[in-house]
Amino acid sequence: MKNVIEVENLVKQFGSFFAVNNLTFSVGEGEIFGLLGANGAGKTTTIRMLCGLLSPTSGKISVAGYNAYTQPEQIRASIGYMSQKFSLYSDLTVWENIRFFGGIYGLWGKALKGRALELVEEFKMHDFKDIMVESLPVGWRQRISLAVSLVHKPPIIFLDEPTSGVDPVARRMFWETIHHISSLGTTVIVTTHYMDEAEYCHTALVMVDGKIGVLGKPGEMKQKYGVKTMNELFLSLARNGNSKS
Amino acid sequence: MPAIQVTNLSKSYGEVKALSDVCLSVETGEMYGLIGPDGAGKTTLIRIITTLLLPDSGNAKVLGLDTVSQYKELRGEIGYMPAVFSLYSDLTVQENLNFFAGVFGTTVKDNYDLIKGVYHMLEPFRDRPAGKLSGGMKQKLALSCALIHRPKILILDEPTTGVDAVSRMELWNLLHEIKNQGITIFVSTAYMDEAKQCDRVALIQKGAILGINTPEGFAHCFPYKLFAVYASDIWKNLDAIRRLKICETAYMFGDSIHFATNNLEESPESLIDRLMSIGIYARVVQIQAGIEDYFIYQLSGK
Numbered sequence: 001m002k003n004v005i006e007v008e009n010l011v012k013q014f015g016s017f018f019a020v021n022n023l024t025f026s027v028g029e030g031e032i033f034g035l036l037g038a039n040g041a042g043k044t045t046t047i048r049m050l051c052g053l054l055s056p057t058s059g060k061i062s063v064a065g066y067n068a069y070t071q072p073e074q075i076r077a078s079i080g081y082m083s084q085k086f087s088l089y090s091d092l093t094v095w096e097n098i099r100f101f102g103g104i105y106g107l108w109g110k111a112l113k114g115r116a117l118e119l120v121e122e123f124k125m126h127d128f129k130d131i132m133v134e135s136l137p138v139g140w141r142q143r144i145s146l147a148v149s150l151v152h153k154p155p156i157i158f159l160d161e162p163t164s165g166v167d168p169v170a171r172r173m174f175w176e177t178i179h180h181i182s183s184l185g186t187t188v189i190v191t192t193h194y195m196d197e198a199e200y201c202h203t204a205l206v207m208v209d210g211k212i213g214v215l216g217k218p219g220e221m222k223q224k225y226g227v228k229t230m231n232e233l234f235l236s237l238a239r240n241g242n243s244k245s
Numbered sequence: 246m247p248a249i250q251v252t253n254l255s256k257s258y259g260e261v262k263a264l265s266d267v268c269l270s271v272e273t274g275e276m277y278g279l280i281g282p283d284g285a286g287k288t289t290l291i292r293i294i295t296t297l298l299l300p301d302s303g304n305a306k307v308l309g310l311d312t313v314s315q316y317k318e319l320r321g322e323i324g325y326m327p328a329v330f331s332l333y334s335d336l337t338v339q340e341n342l343n344f345f346a347g348v349f350g351t352t353v354k355d356n357y358d359l360i361k362g363v364y365h366m367l368e369p370f371r372d373r374p375a376g377k378l379s380g381g382m383k384q385k386l387a388l389s390c391a392l393i394h395r396p397k398i399l400i401l402d403e404p405t406t407g408v409d410a411v412s413r414m415e416l417w418n419l420l421h422e423i424k425n426q427g428i429t430i431f432v433s434t435a436y437m438d439e440a441k442q443c444d445r446v447a448l449i450q451k452g453a454i455l456g457i458n459t460p461e462g463f464a465h466c467f468p469y470k471l472f473a474v475y476a477s478d479i480w481k482n483l484d485a486i487r488r489l490k491i492c493e494t495a496y497m498f499g500d501s502i503h504f505a506t507n508n509l510e511e512s513p514e515s516l517i518d519r520l521m522s523i524g525i526y527a528r529v530v531q532i533q534a535g536i537e538d539y540f541i542y543q544l545s546g547k
Contacts, residue, residue: 038409039380084407138283165283165406165435167450168537169544172496179480193409194436199499219500229499231410238411 001028004156004187005050010059012045019045021210023059027203029155032178032188034201036230038238042210043191047158050189052076064155077105080149084161087145090134094125094144097133098151105152115151123147123177139170146177150186157181159190163197175200195231204230206237213237246309248273248398248429249294253303256289263289264452266303271431271445276424278443279433280536286452287433288328291402294431295325308397321349324396324428326387328403334376338367338386341375342393349394360389362422381412388419398429405434417442437537448540455543460536467534467542469493469505472516476502476527485523494545503538504529 005027012020020042027033037043048054050063052072061068064078088097098116102108107115120129123143133141142162149157159178163171175197182188182202190201198204199218206213214221214237218230227233249271256264264286271277279287292298294305296316305312310319332341342364346353357364363385370378375386384404391399401420405413417439424430432443440446440460448455458466474495476482479502486495491508504516513529520527534542 038411161407167282167285167544168437168540169496170282175497176480176483183481193407193413195410196438196499200497234410235414238409 006062008060011057013057018210030182030185032182032202034204035191037207041207080154080157082145082149082159084164088133093130095129101148102151119147139166156187198230250306255302276430276444278446281449285449324391324399326391326401332375339371345390346393356395360392363389401432440536463536463539464534471534472504473501473530473532474504474527
């Protein structure tokens with residue numbers, strides 16, 4: 001498996017505060033990589049650096065083969081991003097949203113129409129492609145957001161708490177889609193506060209105070225630490241982190 | 246007299262029906278959870294109960310007072326923590342508390358015993374503007390302000406949304422302490438696993454109540470036999486497993502599939518054989534349904 005993200009001794013300092021403190025990890029092609037941690041553990045800062053939105057203080061960071069210091073624009077063109085806050089235009093239809101975001105990523109004419117049709121097919125959106133986004137249930141909107149984040153066929157997508165507030169069936173359907181996308185070779189970086197979803201990742205990184213708390217396959221980590229669920233592991237790590245600070 | 250009595254409550258926003266014919270009753274001293282996804286109608290119900298929104302039909306009584314005709318009296322008796330941070334960002338922690346105490350005609354000192362559990366954690370930041378607190382601290386301040394007039398009932402709208410697992414647990418511990426002081430608590434959440442913190446839970450979806458029960462009680466209302474299936478390559482095999490004739494639903498739950506069947510004769514051994522016949526080698530354990538299983542049954546059944 002080829003690595004599409006490589007991070008070595010990554011540091012981000014805000015004044016005297018180390019938001020990210022010497023982080024090293026890599027993510028392979030098609031991998032589902034969960035980035036977890038308590039609020040303030042450094043997840044958002046890490047994601048912003050990986051997306052080319054924030055310049056690191058020091059350390060090596062390469063995303064889709066591009067250097068985050070010198071090629072942030074190439075990185076931004078190679079990634080898809082879906083935020084927890086609903087980011088589509090609610091007064092446009094599903095179809096118009098796909099066309100709009102496709103246009104932003106430089107698709108036009110036949111290529112844009114072809115790609116939009118592909119996504120409608122892949123995400124089974126035929127029945128409501130001409131419906132205004134605002135009148136769709138939350139679970140569906142999240143699926144459409146995911147489809148839109150893939151419009152320019154990025155090799156890597158970032159999903160920031162994509163299932164927050166979604167009903168239990170829609171949440172699981174969403175994860176089934178993530179696994180499908182991953183099986184087609186797209187790398188997925190995902191954050192979540194649902195600890196059962198940590199189990200759905202191939203690899204999970206739990207950050208504590210800007211550092212690696214644990215990093216590995218959920219099954220192997222649970223075995224190693226003698227816990228039944230990722231939630232137990234998360235709570236024990238986060239508690240230790242808090243007591244130190 | 247119940248602490249909250251909601252009868253046939255309906256509310257629409259234009260074409261959208263936010264609540265249809267909702268009935269529920271909360272006992273005094275109870276920790277009552279309203280659980281459902283975004284858009285289910287949780288906030289609409291809470292706004293009606295807190296006198297901030299008028300129902301189209303039906304009525305709600307809180308502490309015996311009607312939320313429409315007796316709203317003025319009622320407002321002094323309830324503590325309300327809205328989903329969005331609604332304190333004054335440019336006032337300090339101490340100033341916010343003094344302000345809210347003043348609005349309700351009381352003082353922080355008079356009610357200190359009630360909030361000291363929460364306030365203890367805020368003390369180090371008492372002179373910091375509320376806008377500059379961390380998410381968890383903002384929440385604790387909002388909770389203190391909601392309690393400062395010693396309400397008989399505390400109503401919280403999704404206090405744990407967007408909050409990490411540790412802060413969620415801290416908040417629930419605080420709510421239990423408040424409950425132990427005799428205050429009735431009505432709390433909404435989208436996290437199904439928080440049901441276990443409540444004495445009773447109402448499940449809500451698309452403006453309608455799906456069921457009301459104790460957290461354990463839902464398991465007994467689950468009509469199927471339920472198994473946890475552990476297998477490798479589990480995601481790829483989900484569709485094949487769903488195609489089994491006896492399968493009602495099959496969804497991922499952590500590291501296993503929860504497999505529900507209406508075949509009450511099914512045993513772990515027979516399911517293992519069945520899976521083996523379609524080329525899936527699995528470990529199977531029979532389990533009790535949790536609240537999320539019940540919710541899924543309600544969503545996908547019927």
